Structure formats: structure tokens, C-alpha cells
Amino acid sequence: MKFAVFDHLDRSGPDLGRQYEDRLRLTEIYEWAGFHAYHVAEHHGTPLGSAPSPGLFLAAVAQRTTRLRFGPLAYPLGLYHPLRLIEEICMLDVMSGGRLELGVGRGASPYEAAFFGIDAATAQERFDETLEIVLKGLGAERLDHAGKFFTLNDIPMVMQPVQRPHPPLWHVTRSLESADRLAGLGCNVALAMPTHDAGKFTKRYRAAWEALGRAPADMPFVGNTRNVVVLDSDSDAVSAARRAFHVWYDSMVHLWRANGVELPRQVSSPDFDETVEQGYIVAGSPAKVRDRMLRDQSISGINYSICRFACGDLSFEESARSVRLFAREVMPALLPKDDTGPVRAATGTLARGLRWLGDEDLSEVGFLFR
Amino acid sequence: MKFGVFDHMDRGRQFDERLRLIELYEQAGFHAYHLAEHHATPLGMAPSPSVFLAAVAQRTKTLRFGPLVYTVNLYHPLRLIDEICMLDQMSGGRLELGVGRGISPYEVGYYGVDPATGPQRFAEALEVILKGLTEKRLTHEGKYFTFKDVPMEMQPVQRPHPPLWYGANSLESADRLAEQGLNVVVGMKAEGVGQFAARYRAAWNALGHDDANLPLIGLSRHVVVGDTDKEAQSAAKRAFALWYDALIHLWRAHGVGLPRQMIPAEFEPALEGGYIVAGSPSTVRERLKRDNDVAGINYCICRLAFGDLSFEESKRSVELFAREVMPAL
Numbered sequence: 296m297k298f299a300v301f302d303h304l305d306r307s308g309p310d311l312g313r314q315y316e317d318r319l320r321l322t323e324i325y326e327w328a329g330f331h332a333y334h335v336a337e338h339h340g341t342p343l344g345s346a347p348s349p350g351l352f353l354a355a356v357a358q359r360t361t362r363l364r365f366g367p368l369a370y371p372l373g374l375y376h377p378l379r380l381i382e383e384i385c386m387l388d389v390m391s392g393g394r395l396e397l398g399v400g401r402g403a404s405p406y407e408a409a410f411f412g413i414d415a416a417t418a419q420e421r422f423d424e425t426l427e428i429v430l431k432g433l434g435a436e437r438l439d440h441a442g443k444f445f446t447l448n449d450i451p452m453v454m455q456p457v458q459r460p461h462p463p464l465w466h467v468t469r470s471l472e473s474a475d476r477l478a479g480l481g482c483n484v485a486l487a488m489p490t491h492d493a494g495k496f497t498k499r500y501r502a503a504w505e506a507l508g509r510a511p512a513d514m515p516f517v518g519n520t521r522n523v524v525v526l527d528s529d530s531d532a533v534s535a536a537r538r539a540f541h542v543w544y545d546s547m548v549h550l551w552r553a554n555g556v557e558l559p560r561q562v563s564s565p566d567f568d569e570t571v572e573q574g575y576i577v578a579g580s581p582a583k584v585r586d587r588m589l590r591d592q593s594i595s596g597i598n599y600s601i602c603r604f605a606c607g608d609l610s611f612e613e614s615a616r617s618v619r620l621f622a623r624e625v626m627p628a629l630l631p632k633d634d635t636g637p638v639r640a641a642t643g644t645l646a647r648g649l650r651w652l653g654d655e656d657l658s659e660v661g662f663l664f665r
Numbered sequence: 666m667k668f669g670v671f672d673h674m675d676r677g678r679q680f681d682e683r684l685r686l687i688e689l690y691e692q693a694g695f696h697a698y699h700l701a702e703h704h705a706t707p708l709g710m711a712p713s714p715s716v717f718l719a720a721v722a723q724r725t726k727t728l729r730f731g732p733l734v735y736t737v738n739l740y741h742p743l744r745l746i747d748e749i750c751m752l753d754q755m756s757g758g759r760l761e762l763g764v765g766r767g768i769s770p771y772e773v774g775y776y777g778v779d780p781a782t783g784p785q786r787f788a789e790a791l792e793v794i795l796k797g798l799t800e801k802r803l804t805h806e807g808k809y810f811t812f813k814d815v816p817m818e819m820q821p822v823q824r825p826h827p828p829l830w831y832g833a834n835s836l837e838s839a840d841r842l843a844e845q846g847l848n849v850v851v852g853m854k855a856e857g858v859g860q861f862a863a864r865y866r867a868a869w870n871a872l873g874h875d876d877a878n879l880p881l882i883g884l885s886r887h888v889v890v891g892d893t894d895k896e897a898q899s900a901a902k903r904a905f906a907l908w909y910d911a912l913i914h915l916w917r918a919h920g921v922g923l924p925r926q927m928i929p930a931e932f933e934p935a936l937e938g939g940y941i942v943a944g945s946p947s948t949v950r951e952r953l954k955r956d957n958d959v960a961g962i963n964y965c966i967c968r969l970a971f972g973d974l975s976f977e978e979s980k981r982s983v984e985l986f987a988r989e990v991m992p993a994l
Contacts, residue, residue, distance in 0.1 A: 311754045312822065319723075339743065340816045347747035347819060354719035355755060358684075376776055378704065379739070382712035390680050390720060410815045411741055450775050451705045451918075453676075454712060553816075 296592075296630055297331040299601045301368060301485065301520050304335055304352065305546040306342035307608055314345065315352070317611040321604070322356050324615055326363035328622035332396050333360075334368035334465070334485065334601070339407045343546040350383045357391035364394045368485055369467055371402030372425040373413050377445060380425070381432045384462065385454035393457035398465035398485070399426055403562075406550045420444075433461040463515075469561055471496050478503035483516040485601055487562075490574035493519040493595035501596070518599030521588075522606060524578040525620040526613070536578035537567045539607030546607075581624035588629055600629065666957070666994055667696040669966040671733060671850070671885045674700060675911040676707035680717065682976040684724050686969070689980060691728035693987035697761050699733035699830070699850075699966070704772045708911040715748040722756035731761030733830055733850065737790045738766050738783060739776045742810060745790075746797040749827065750819035758822035761848075763830035764791055768924075771915045782809075798826040828880075834925070836861050843868035848881040850966060852927055855939050855956040858884045862961035883964035884956070887935075887971060889943040889978070890985040897982075901943035902932040904972030911972075946989035953994060965994060 300322075307314050322333050335352060338344025346352040349367040356365050366387075370380065388395040401422040402408050405415035413421070424442045432438040433456050440447040456462060464482045466473075471492065477484055478500045486493050497517050504514055522540065526532035544565055548558040563570060570576050577587050592600065602621065605614040670690050674683065687698055700717060703709025711717040714732040721730050731752075735745060753760040766787035767773045770780040778786070789807045797803045803815040821827055831847045833839070836857070842849055843865045851858045862882050869879055887905065891897030909930060916923055929935040936942075939956045942949050957965055967986065970979045 306818075311820075312757055315755050339747065340818055342818060345819070346751065348715065348744065348751055350713065350716050351719040351748060351751045351755070354716045355723050358720050358723035374741070374744070376739070378776060379713065382704065383716055386680075386711065386713055386716045390716070410812070411743055412811065445777065447775070447777075453705055453707060454710070 297516065297599050298329070298626060298629075299332045299334060299518060299599060300325050300330055301334045301601045301603050302336065302605060303338070303343055303543070303546070303603075304346040305543055305606055306345050307542075307605075311345060315355070318352075318605060319355055319359050320611065321614055321618070322363060322365075323359055324618050326360045328618055329626065330363065331599075332364035332366065334366055334396065334398060337367055337369070337371055337374075338404070339374070340410050341404075341407070341546065341550045343549060350387055353387055353395075354390060357387065357394065362394075364396050365391070366396030366462070366465065367398045368396075368465055369398030369400030371400055371408070372429070373402055373408060373418055373421040374411050375425070377425050377428040377432065378447070378450070380429055381438075381452070382454050384429070384433065385456050388456040388458055388462055389454075393462075395456075395458065395462040396465055396483075397462040398467065399429075400467055403467075404550060406554055430461060434459055468496075471499060474499040475503045478515075479507065481509075481515055483599070484518065485599075486517065486519045486597075487575075488519060490519070490591045490594050493597060497596040514598065516599035517597055518601040519591075519595050519597050520601040520603060521574065521591075522576040522578075523584065523602040523604055523617060523621060524576075524609070524613070525581055525584045525617045525625060527580065527620075529579040529583055532578040532580065532584075532617075535609060535613055536576055539609045540567050540570065540576060542607030544607075581620050584621070585625045585628045588625060592629060666962075667881060667964050668694070668991060668994075669697045669699060669881075669883060669964055670695055671699045671966050671968050672701065672970060673703070673708055673908070673911070673968075674711040674717070675908055675971060676710050677907070677971070677973050679710060680720070683717075683970065684720060685976065686979055686983070687721055687728065687730075688724055689983045690969075691725045693983050694991065695728065696964075697729035697731065699731060699761065699763060702732055702734065702736050702739075702767075703769070704736075704739070705775050706769075706772070706911065706915045708914060715752055718752055718760075719755060722752065722759065725759075727759075729759045729761050730756070731827070731830065732763050733761075734763035734765035734832060736767030736773065737764050737794070738773060738778050738786050740790075742790050742793040742797065743803075743812075743815070745794055746817070747819055749794070749798065750821050753821040753823055753827055754819075758827075760821070760823070760827040761830055762827040763832070764794075765832055769915060771919060785809075795826060799824075833861065836864060839864040840868045843880075844872065846874075846880055848883070848964075850883045850885055850964075851960075851962075852885075855884065855960040858882075858960035858962060866961070879963060881964035882962050883966045884960050884962050885966035885968060886939065886953075886956075887941040887943070888949065888953075888967040888969055888982060888986065889941075889974070890946055890949050890982045890990065891943075891978075892945065892981075892985075894944040894948050897943045897945065897949075898936065900974060900978050901936070901941055904974045905932050905935065905941060907972035946985050949986070950990045950993050953990065957994060 335349045337349045339347045401418045435452050438450045466482050467485045524532045524536040551558050604617045700714045702714045704712045766783040803812045805812040829847045833849045834852045851861050889897045889901040928940045942952050
């Protein structure tokens with residue numbers, strides 16, 4: 296079991312510079328707390344995504360962390376020239392000593408693709424062709440390709456990734472049927488599904504994996520995404536989670552509403568309690584979150600737990616407190632008993648090496664971490 | 666007089682050492698760090714300059730920075746608007762925005778852009794970008810791009826937009842650039858730059874603008890400062906050969922020479938012509954002083970890392986330059 300963070304970088308207030316800095320400080324905390332990776336979304340023309348070029352934000356993350364892996368989840372391939380993508384992937388992988396996790400997708404929003412002049416009907420074809428080019432180009436000496444959207448002739452691939460043949464691939468899905476194909480590709484998966492559906496998906500993915508004759512120990516990551524708020528009491532956590540959910544949901548639905556429709560229900564219900572019931576949101580005291588996550592983990596059968604600790608108008612202090620409590624009081628219980636890996640070692644220790652947290656820092660956050 | 670740094674990020678000792686050098690540029694009092702964009706050539710190992718600049722923003726507090734230049738035609742304009750806003754926000758408004766169409770037909774060709782459409786496409790894209798940076802919604806109907814009421818969620822810190830930079834290669838462009846109020850790096854010898862700067866300044870004044878508000882007019886040179894002339898010039902000669910190979914790499918691969926001899930191929934004439942300024946502090950000081958006067962610039966741009974110059978060699982250059990050359994200029 297590994298733990299990771301997903302971040303829409305949805306807009307939390309008017310001062311974007313401040314928000315970037317708060318989020319970067321959180322990535323330092325994720326690293327300290329033993330998280331495996333930080334995944335950031337890409338969105339355009341909407342308050343849902345303030346990292347429309349996630350590669351830029353991730354280049355900053357690479358500077359602020361030393362072990363934490365990170366990546367886009369996902370690059371909407373249709374919105375990039377494949378050469379630009381190869382170049383950016385290589386730069387990020389080199390600048391981080393090989394810590395990039397490469398999420399690829401078709402782009403979930405037809406409105407965002409349309410801003411770029413891309414017809415949503417071609418999304419699948421574009422995705423397939425661009426991914427083929429990117430995987431062919433990464434690590435190659437020269438690149439040739441003749442396709443429907445791109446023709447590339449004998450292009451020297453000067454940039455090379457650190458991780459060979461390429462950084463680990465990730466795909467986001469809500470579809471049970473995609474399990475076989477993704478298992479075939481050996482692609483890591485980030486689900487956004489109710490717990491029981493996630494259980495069906497992981498079962499099918501695992502079966503497909505084993506049917507291919509591959510060892511269970513080599514199974515890629517299959518994770519499910521949750522909004523997680525852990526505070527000292529259930530009522531504090533639930534009220535903060537509820538407040539932030541509505542702000543985040545407004546960002547989620549923003550472009551759909553602007554086009555006169557509501558968010559597809561399978562993306563998220565507008566109702567906080569229903570969303571909690573489905574398991575998309577886990578909020579409460581450490582004991583409550585631990586119990587719920589243990590239960591959901593046994594149903595969903597995931598080997599990768601993806602938490603969203605910052606969303607909506609959650610303050611930096613609320614998110615930092617959440618991560619702190621999660622790392623100290625929830626994570627250890629979710630690990631298999633025989634796990635002695637780095638997560639176990641990291642959990643429950645005191646903050647070290649957070650440069651911005653001086654010895655004399657008696658602010659709420661400084662106090663919490665000592 | 667302000668001082669800037671230009672960097673091709675040609676293949677050498679890469680990102681980590683460059684970031685350490687950039688911290689030294691800030692300490693030494695340089696105004697800005699300018700990074701080139703090149704593709705599929707050892708001349709430019711930062712083909713997405715924004716990605717590297719996002720790291721620069723983390724390693725510095727006051728140093729300004731930017732692409733010189735974004736090859737605008739290789740970006741979707743919306744992507745570029747997003748990147749400009751992110752970098753400006755992530756740095757508290759320290760972005761310097763260099764724009765150009767991309768001068769290498771091979772590099773733009775790799776991206777499937779017809780070089781013949783370059784100037785027209787660039788003009789349209791720049792119009793879209795400036796509109797997008799300054800307006801709440803973007804609507805545009807053009808030959809290459811059509812946008813209908815696209816919400817501009819991202820905004821830069823610097824309004825209406827970060828300072829613009831442009832590379833100029835002809836005397837005639839001075840009038841237009843002055844009218845647009847663009848900062849300029851002039852790719853000519855000191856004497857040519859002198860004519861350019863005089864014409865730019867005259868055009869600027871003719872528009873009723875004050876000398877005090879004159880945009881930056883810069884001349885870029887390779888600079889190596891060492892304890893002795895011999896030491897500095899031998900390092901510069903060694904590194905220049907590698908850099909020059911990178912410069913002509915794609916042209917040679919296509920069996921042609923550079924379209925315009927922007928710099929002599931041999932070290933000695935390049936040194937003689939002032940394209941490279943290398944030597945002891947006093948040699949560098951005297952040469953730059955003389956050439957800066959001839960060129961009439963207000964922005965002195967140095968290339969302090971190129972070819973196989975080691976971190977220590979570049980570091981020594983920066984230290985000596987800051988201590989013994991800058992004050993005299």
C-alpha cells in the first residue's frame with residue numbers, strides 16, 4: 296500500500312501567488328509524511344485548475360522536494376504537440392532525478408478542448424496517436440511518424456528521460472470496461488469511483504493482469520481518489536469538509552453550468568452527504584477516518600490510496616493539520632502489518648527539514664509539527 | 666546601466682549547476698536572466714524554457730527572468746497565456762516576456778509549421794496573446810486562430826502584461842520597436858548597435874517620450890573573466906568552439922551554413938570583434954566600457970555559461986565581473 300495526493304489546484308481565493316506558495320509548502324509536508332507521489336490535474340479556462348500547464352508547477356515541486364515523486368494527472372494529450380510533450384517530460388524527469396509519474400488522458404471536458412479548437416469527437420484518435428508518438432520518442436535517437444494528425448520526419452531526440460524506457464504511465468478512469476486494456480498496457484490507474492465500483496474494477500484488473508501470466512507482485516498501482524479531511528473532532532472535520540466541498544463543486548461544475556448543463560452525476564453528486572455515503576469524501580476525527588478507510592480499502596482492494604487534502608477554501612492550516620493527523624494516526628493502520636518500508640518509518644516522526652518552519656516558529660502550523 | 670545574463674542552455678553542465686549559477690547572478694546584482702528556446706539541437710537543452718524558469722523562480726527572490734525568446738509559433742496561444750500567467754504568479758511578477766517567431770526553419774519545421782507563414786502567424790499569435798493577457802474573455806477571428814468568448818481565468822501579476830522583449834537584427838526595425846515600446850536585444854556588432862540605439866532613441870523621443878523611460882536596449886556578449894588574460898582566453902576559446910558547434914549543428918546536419926553570419930566561426934576574430942570579451946578584470950572592463958559607449962546601450966547582457974565552461978570557471982567570472990567590472994560600467 297502506498298499513499299499519494301491528488302490536487303486539482305482549484306482556485307481557493309483571489310491571491311494566486313499565495314495559493315501556489317501554500318500548495319508548495321504542502322508538497323513539502325507530503326514528502327515529510329511519507330507520501331509516495333503528488334499528482335496534479337490540468338484544466339483550462341476554469342477555476343477548477345490553476346495549473347493549466349502542470350509541468351511548470353511540477354518544476355517548482357521538484358525544487359521543493361527531494362524524494363517525493365510527482366506528475367500530471369493527467370496531461371490531456373490532444374492539447375499538446377507531441378514534441379513539446381516529449382521535451383517537457385524529459386526536462387521534468389532530468390530536473391528531478393527521475394521522479395516523474397506520467398499521467399496521460401483524453402481530456403475530460405469537451406468545453407476545455409473546444410477552447411483549444413479541438414473537436415471532442417476526435418479526442419480518442421488524437422489521444423491514441425499522440426501517446427504512440429510520445430512513447431516512441433522517449434528515449435529514441437530519432438523519431439519518425441506518419442499519422443492522421445502528425446507527420447514527423449527523422450527528428451533528432453536530443454532530450455532524454457532519466458527513467459527508461461519512460462516514466463511510469465498513469466491513466467484516470469471511471470469505466471469498469473477499461474480494466475482489461477489498462478492491465479494489458481501495464482498502466483497505473485487512478486480511479487474516481489464509489490468504493491464498491493472500485494472493488495469491481497480492481498478485481499477485474501487483477502484478473503486480467505494474472506491472465507496475462509504476470510506476477511501479482513508486479514501489479515501496477517490501482518488507486519481510488521478521496522477528499523480527506525482529518526481534524527481533531529468529527530464535527531470540525533465534517534463542517535470544514537462540507538464548506539470546502541461546495542466551493543470545490545462550484546469549480547467542478549463551473550464550465551458545465553456556463554454551457555447550460557449540470558455536471559454529469561457520475562463525476563460527482565452536488566450533495567455533500569450523498570458524496571460522503573459513496574465514499575468520495577472521508578471526513579472526521581482520526582478514529583473515524585481510519586475506520587472508514589480501512590473498511591473501504593478492504594472493499595475496493597486498491598494498493599494505492601489517493602487523498603485530496605487541499606481543495607475548495609480549506610486553509611493551509613486545515614490541510615496541514617489534516618496531513619499531520621492522517622500521517623500519524625491513519626496511515627499506520629492502513630499499512631499491512633508486515634510493512635517496514637519507508638512509509639512506516641516516516642509516519643509519526645516529527646517535522647524535519649521544512650525550511651520555512653523555523654525553530655522559533657510558534658504559529659499554529661509550527662506548533663502542530665513540533 | 667543594467668546587467669543581464671543570456672543563456673542558450675547549450676549542452677554542457679546542466680540544470681543543477683545552472684541553477685546554482687543563477688543564484689550567483691542574483692547575488693551579484695544582475696537585473697535579469699534570459700533563456701533561449703531551441704528544439705532538437707544541443708544548442709538548447711531547455712526546449713520548454715517555462716519549465717526551467719519555474720525552477721529559477723524557486724531558487725531566486727529578486728532576479729527577474731524570462732524566455733528570450735518564446736518561439737511563439739510553436740505554441741498554442743492559450744497555452745502560452747497560461748504559462749506566462751503561471752510564471753508571473755509563481756514569481757511575484759518577475760517575468761520578462763521575450764517573443765519571436767523562431768528563426769530556424771528546421772526547428773519550426775519539426776513542429777510542422779511552415780517557415781514561410783512565420784511572420785504572419787507570429788503577428789496574429791502575439792495579438793491574441795496580448796489580448797488574452799489583458800481581457801476577461803478572449804474573442805478573436807483570424808487566419809490561424811479563432812476564439813469565441815474564451816474565459817481568461819489566469820491573469821498575470823504585472824499589468825497590463827510583463828515587459829516585452831524582442832530580438833532585432835536590422836536597423837530599420839528600430840522605429841517600429843520604439844513605437845511599440847519594446848525592450849530589445851540587438852544582434853549586431855557594437856558599431857551597428859550604436860546606430861540602432863541612436864535611431865531607437867530618436868524615434869522614442871520623437872514620440873514625445875522621456876529618456877528616463879527608455880526601454881532597455883541590450884547587446885549580448887560571451888564574457889569570461891579570469892585572473893589573467895591568458896587563463897580567461899584559453900577557457901573562452903575552448904568553450905566557444907563547443908558552443909559554436911552547437912550553434913551550427915542543425916544547419917550543418919542539413920548541409921548548409923548559417924543564414925547570417927551572426928558571429929565569426931573562429932575564436933580570434935570573434936574576440937577581436939568584441940563578440941567575446943575574455944580576459945583579466947581590467948581587460949574586460951576596458952573593452953566593455955569602450956564597446957558599451959560605442960553601442961549606446963543601457964543594458965549590458967553577458968553570457969557567462971556556455972560550451973564546457975565548468976561551474977567553477979563561470980562562478981569565478983561572475984565574482985570578478987561583479988566586483989571589478991560592473992562598478993566601472
